[in-house]
Amino acid sequence: SQQGEEDPQALSIQEGENATMNCSYKTSINNLQWYRQNSGRGLVHLILIRSNEREKHSGRLRVTLDTSKKSSSLLITASRAADTASYFCATRSAGGTSYGKLTFGQGTILTVHP
Amino acid sequence: EPEVTQTPSHQVTQMGQEVILRCVPISNHLYFYWYRQILGQKVEFLVSFYNNEISEKSEIFDDQFSVERPDGSNFTLKIRSTKLEDSAMYFCASRSIRLLDGNSGNTIYFGEGSWLTVV
Numbered sequence: 001s002q003q004g005e006e007d008p009q010a011l012s013i014q015e016g017e018n019a020t021m022n023c024s025y026k027t028s029i030n031n032l033q034w035y036r037q038n039s040g041r042g043l044v045h046l047i048l049i050r051s052n053e054r055e056k057h058s059g060r061l062r063v064t065l066d067t068s069k070k071s072s073s074l075l076i077t078a079s080r081a082a083d084t085a086s087y088f089c090a091t092r093s094a095g096g097t098s099y100g101k102l103t104f105g106q107g108t109i110l111t112v113h114p
Numbered sequence: 115e116p117e118v119t120q121t122p123s124h125q126v127t128q129m130g131q132e133v134i135l136r137c138v139p140i141s142n143h144l145y146f147y148w149y150r151q152i153l154g155q156k157v158e159f160l161v162s163f164y165n166n167e168i169s170e171k172s173e174i175f176d177d178q179f180s181v182e183r184p185d186g187s188n189f190t191l192k193i194r195s196t197k198l199e200d201s202a203m204y205f206c207a208s209r210s211i212r213l214l215d216g217n218s219g220n221t222i223y224f225g226e227g228s229w230l231t232v233v
Binding site: 042 | 158
Protein backbone atom coordinates (compact mmCIF):
# COMPACT_ATOMS: atom_id res chain seq x y z
CA SER A 1 0.00 0.00 0.00
CA GLN A 2 1.12 3.56 -0.60
CA GLN A 3 1.17 4.67 2.99
CA GLY A 4 2.40 8.17 3.62
CA GLU A 5 2.24 10.02 0.33
CA GLU A 6 3.31 13.63 0.43
CA ASP A 7 2.37 16.47 -1.82
CA PRO A 8 3.63 18.52 -3.38
CA GLN A 9 6.66 16.54 -4.49
CA ALA A 10 8.61 19.77 -4.72
CA LEU A 11 8.00 23.22 -3.33
CA SER A 12 9.99 26.36 -4.05
CA ILE A 13 9.40 29.51 -2.02
CA GLN A 14 11.08 32.74 -0.97
CA GLU A 15 12.56 33.27 2.45
CA GLY A 16 9.95 34.58 4.84
CA GLU A 17 7.06 32.78 3.16
CA ASN A 18 5.21 29.90 4.73
CA ALA A 19 5.59 26.37 3.42
CA THR A 20 2.83 23.79 3.66
CA MET A 21 3.35 20.12 2.93
CA ASN A 22 0.67 17.49 3.01
CA CYS A 23 0.72 13.79 3.71
CA SER A 24 -1.94 11.18 3.13
CA TYR A 25 -2.01 7.63 4.37
CA LYS A 26 -4.25 4.62 4.00
CA THR A 27 -4.32 2.53 7.16
CA SER A 28 -5.19 3.36 10.76
CA ILE A 29 -2.28 4.83 12.62
CA ASN A 30 -0.93 5.05 16.13
CA ASN A 31 1.03 8.19 15.36
CA LEU A 32 2.51 10.21 12.51
CA GLN A 33 5.98 11.69 12.57
CA TRP A 34 7.62 14.28 10.35
CA TYR A 35 11.31 14.13 9.52
CA ARG A 36 13.70 16.41 7.68
CA GLN A 37 16.60 15.21 5.57
CA ASN A 38 19.28 17.48 4.24
CA SER A 39 20.79 16.21 1.02
CA GLY A 40 22.66 12.98 1.63
CA ARG A 41 22.34 13.25 5.38
CA GLY A 42 20.43 11.58 8.15
CA LEU A 43 16.79 11.88 9.14
CA VAL A 44 16.13 14.51 11.75
CA HIS A 45 12.98 14.08 13.80
CA LEU A 46 10.81 17.19 13.76
CA ILE A 47 7.53 16.44 15.44
CA LEU A 48 5.23 13.58 16.37
CA ILE A 49 1.48 13.74 16.51
CA ARG A 50 -0.59 10.98 18.03
CA SER A 51 -3.77 9.68 16.46
CA ASN A 52 -5.89 11.30 19.18
CA GLU A 53 -4.33 14.72 18.62
CA ARG A 54 -5.42 17.23 16.01
CA GLU A 55 -2.70 19.84 16.09
CA LYS A 56 0.78 20.31 17.51
CA HIS A 57 3.24 23.14 17.48
CA SER A 58 6.99 23.23 17.82
CA GLY A 59 8.69 26.56 17.21
CA ARG A 60 7.95 27.53 13.60
CA LEU A 61 6.38 24.15 12.89
CA ARG A 62 2.71 23.38 13.02
CA VAL A 63 1.36 19.91 12.31
CA THR A 64 -2.26 18.99 11.89
CA LEU A 65 -3.80 15.55 11.71
CA ASP A 66 -7.20 14.63 10.34
CA THR A 67 -7.76 10.94 10.95
CA SER A 68 -11.14 11.02 9.20
CA LYS A 69 -9.41 12.08 5.99
CA LYS A 70 -6.24 10.14 6.80
CA SER A 71 -4.12 13.19 6.18
CA SER A 72 -1.64 15.44 7.90
CA SER A 73 -0.03 18.74 7.06
CA LEU A 74 3.23 20.33 8.08
CA LEU A 75 3.41 24.11 8.07
CA ILE A 76 6.73 25.90 8.37
CA THR A 77 6.20 29.57 9.06
CA ALA A 78 8.60 32.37 8.16
CA SER A 79 10.83 30.00 6.21
CA ARG A 80 14.59 30.40 6.07
CA ALA A 81 17.14 29.28 3.52
CA ALA A 82 18.34 26.76 6.11
CA ASP A 83 14.94 25.04 5.93
CA THR A 84 15.86 23.80 2.46
CA ALA A 85 15.65 20.02 2.72
CA SER A 86 13.43 17.03 2.00
CA TYR A 87 10.55 16.51 4.39
CA PHE A 88 9.01 13.11 5.04
CA CYS A 89 5.99 11.97 6.90
CA ALA A 90 6.15 8.54 8.48
CA THR A 91 3.30 6.62 10.00
CA ARG A 92 3.26 4.01 12.71
CA SER A 93 0.37 1.66 12.16
CA ALA A 94 -2.20 1.02 14.85
CA GLY A 95 -2.19 -2.42 16.37
CA GLY A 96 -0.02 -4.19 18.87
CA THR A 97 2.66 -5.86 16.81
CA SER A 98 4.26 -3.12 14.79
CA TYR A 99 7.06 -2.60 17.34
CA GLY A 100 7.27 0.99 16.17
CA LYS A 101 7.95 0.27 12.50
CA LEU A 102 7.50 3.40 10.42
CA THR A 103 6.23 3.62 6.85
CA PHE A 104 7.63 6.60 4.99
CA GLY A 105 6.27 8.64 2.14
CA GLN A 106 8.17 9.82 -0.90
CA GLY A 107 8.85 13.19 0.63
CA THR A 108 8.56 16.83 -0.37
CA ILE A 109 11.66 18.64 -1.55
CA LEU A 110 11.51 22.15 -0.14
CA THR A 111 13.73 24.87 -1.57
CA VAL A 112 13.78 28.23 0.19
CA HIS A 113 15.41 30.98 -1.83
CA PRO A 114 17.20 33.75 0.07
CA GLU B 115 21.19 15.68 22.84
CA PRO B 116 21.89 11.94 22.66
CA GLU B 117 22.20 10.61 19.15
CA VAL B 118 22.46 7.44 17.17
CA THR B 119 25.90 7.04 15.64
CA GLN B 120 26.77 4.96 12.60
CA THR B 121 29.97 3.76 11.02
CA PRO B 122 31.23 3.81 8.39
CA SER B 123 29.73 6.89 6.82
CA HIS B 124 30.67 5.62 3.37
CA GLN B 125 31.70 2.22 2.11
CA VAL B 126 32.43 0.95 -1.36
CA THR B 127 32.49 -2.79 -1.74
CA GLN B 128 32.76 -5.33 -4.52
CA MET B 129 29.73 -7.39 -5.44
CA GLY B 130 29.69 -10.64 -3.50
CA GLN B 131 31.63 -9.25 -0.55
CA GLU B 132 30.34 -9.22 3.00
CA VAL B 133 29.62 -5.89 4.60
CA ILE B 134 29.01 -5.03 8.25
CA LEU B 135 27.42 -1.72 9.13
CA ARG B 136 27.69 -0.62 12.71
CA CYS B 137 25.47 1.46 14.92
CA VAL B 138 25.52 2.69 18.47
CA PRO B 139 21.92 3.40 19.47
CA ILE B 140 20.97 5.90 22.14
CA SER B 141 22.00 4.37 25.44
CA ASN B 142 18.68 3.93 27.22
CA HIS B 143 16.79 2.78 24.14
CA LEU B 144 15.44 -0.72 23.82
CA TYR B 145 14.07 -0.96 20.28
CA PHE B 146 16.48 -0.91 17.36
CA TYR B 147 15.87 -0.67 13.65
CA TRP B 148 17.53 -0.70 10.28
CA TYR B 149 16.05 1.17 7.35
CA ARG B 150 17.44 1.82 3.91
CA GLN B 151 16.97 4.46 1.25
CA ILE B 152 17.91 3.74 -2.33
CA LEU B 153 18.93 6.96 -4.05
CA GLY B 154 15.87 9.00 -4.95
CA GLN B 155 13.44 6.58 -3.33
CA LYS B 156 11.50 6.21 -0.11
CA VAL B 157 13.01 5.22 3.18
CA GLU B 158 12.14 1.54 3.62
CA PHE B 159 11.91 -0.51 6.79
CA LEU B 160 14.21 -3.51 6.97
CA VAL B 161 14.07 -4.92 10.48
CA SER B 162 13.26 -4.20 14.09
CA PHE B 163 15.05 -5.76 17.05
CA TYR B 164 13.93 -6.00 20.65
CA ASN B 165 14.97 -8.09 23.61
CA ASN B 166 17.84 -9.60 21.64
CA GLU B 167 15.75 -10.91 18.83
CA ILE B 168 14.19 -9.80 15.58
CA SER B 169 10.66 -8.60 16.27
CA GLU B 170 9.68 -7.78 12.72
CA LYS B 171 11.27 -7.80 9.29
CA SER B 172 10.31 -6.76 5.81
CA GLU B 173 10.43 -8.85 2.67
CA ILE B 174 13.61 -6.99 1.75
CA PHE B 175 15.34 -8.52 4.75
CA ASP B 176 16.10 -11.90 3.23
CA ASP B 177 18.66 -14.52 4.18
CA GLN B 178 21.49 -12.29 2.97
CA PHE B 179 20.83 -9.93 5.85
CA SER B 180 21.39 -10.46 9.55
CA VAL B 181 21.46 -8.26 12.63
CA GLU B 182 23.26 -8.66 15.88
CA ARG B 183 23.70 -6.88 19.16
CA PRO B 184 27.09 -8.29 20.13
CA ASP B 185 27.45 -6.26 23.32
CA GLY B 186 25.53 -3.72 25.33
CA SER B 187 26.10 -0.85 22.95
CA ASN B 188 26.54 -1.91 19.33
CA PHE B 189 23.90 -2.98 16.84
CA THR B 190 25.12 -4.32 13.51
CA LEU B 191 23.68 -5.08 10.10
CA LYS B 192 25.49 -7.69 8.05
CA ILE B 193 24.96 -8.22 4.36
CA ARG B 194 26.48 -11.57 3.57
CA SER B 195 27.01 -11.35 -0.18
CA THR B 196 26.32 -7.91 -1.52
CA LYS B 197 24.48 -7.28 -4.78
CA LEU B 198 24.46 -4.16 -6.92
CA GLU B 199 20.90 -3.45 -5.80
CA ASP B 200 22.03 -3.29 -2.18
CA SER B 201 23.57 0.09 -2.94
CA ALA B 202 21.73 2.50 -0.69
CA MET B 203 21.92 4.63 2.41
CA TYR B 204 21.36 2.45 5.46
CA PHE B 205 19.92 4.09 8.54
CA CYS B 206 20.03 2.76 12.04
CA ALA B 207 17.37 3.98 14.44
CA SER B 208 16.38 3.45 18.04
CA ARG B 209 13.46 4.08 20.36
CA SER B 210 12.86 4.09 24.07
CA ILE B 211 9.79 2.50 25.57
CA ARG B 212 9.88 4.73 28.58
CA LEU B 213 7.18 7.33 28.38
CA LEU B 214 9.06 9.84 30.51
CA ASP B 215 7.49 12.82 28.88
CA GLY B 216 5.39 13.51 25.90
CA ASN B 217 6.31 11.27 23.04
CA SER B 218 9.75 10.11 24.11
CA GLY B 219 8.61 6.52 24.00
CA ASN B 220 7.22 6.86 20.52
CA THR B 221 9.81 8.96 18.77
CA ILE B 222 12.24 7.02 16.61
CA TYR B 223 15.66 8.61 16.33
CA PHE B 224 17.77 8.01 13.27
CA GLY B 225 21.50 8.09 12.71
CA GLU B 226 23.30 9.92 9.92
CA GLY B 227 23.35 6.83 7.78
CA SER B 228 25.95 4.70 6.05
CA TRP B 229 26.27 5.07 2.31
CA LEU B 230 26.92 1.68 0.76
CA THR B 231 28.00 1.47 -2.85
CA VAL B 232 28.32 -1.98 -4.38
CA VAL B 233 30.40 -2.10 -7.55
